[in-house]
Amino acid sequence: MISVARTMHDIEITAENLQEEKYRLEAQRQALERELAAVVAHLGSVRTVLGVLRDLIQVAPATATAQGTRGVAGMPRPETPRAPAASARPQRGRTSATTSRPGVGDDAGQGRYGRLTEQILEYVAAAGTGVRARDVAAALGRDTDSGSINAVRSTLDRLVATSRVQRAGRGLYLAEPS
Incomplete structure (x- = not known):
């Protein structure tokens, strides 16, 4: 027959182990939340840069058309239908995600x-x-x-x-x- 004292001791040890596990899991959760926040911020900056690159891709054909029919490294460009150059260029005063953030799209600093x-x-x-x-x-x-x-x-x-x-x-x- 198992003594009551031994059973109580086993329960206390189990409770202590679970308490330690709880602290470890809470610390791990906090670390993962910080890492997730960093990933979300990085994802936002990657999306912003992709938006800027898409704008540049739209502007580049219009600029190249104004410069002539040669493409990259002097190779002839294939003819593709394009939107009018004026509509492809970025507008001053535009407030999109790519220009409204500080440090993105500004040359001052x-x-x-x-x-x-x-x-x-x-x-x-x-x-x-x-x-x-x-x-x-x-x-x-x-x-x-x-x-x-x-x-x-x-x-x-x-x-x-x-x-x-x-x-x-x-x-x-x-x-x-x-």
């Missing part, structure tokens, strides 16, 4: 993302040796959560893709030699 890219380039160049994304984020004060660190990591990956930064090893980034 770079937007937040251009400044981040320049800050990252300056830090990597000054380091002189391979640096990790987490170190760059910490140096720029952007190591508050995984979303901010991932934004720095994504920017570094884009800089590698455009040959402005090179990989020095797994997870290491190095400035391109001048």
Whole structure:
């Protein structure tokens, strides 16, 4: 027969374990909420950039038509029906999602993302040796959560893709030699 004292002890241990699990799950939930917020913000910026690129794609054919019938790298362009050039150009005073946000579409001072890219380039160049994304984020004060660190990591990956930064090893980034 099992003693009452042993049963009570087992129940207390189970309750303590569940309490610890509850704290761990709450911390994990909060971390996931922060990461989701960072992903949502990044998705919004990607949508904004895609909107700007779509506007540029619409403007580019009108500009190319005004310059002649040559396309990219001097190759003849295939003829396609186009809307009148005046309607394809962006209107001044327009308040769309691409122009109403600060830092997007304004030439007076770079937007937040251009400044981040320049800050990252300056830090990597000054380091002189391979640096990790987490170190760059910490140096720029952007190591508050995984979303901010991932934004720095994504920017570094884009800089590698455009040959402005090179990989020095797994997870290491190095400035391109001048």
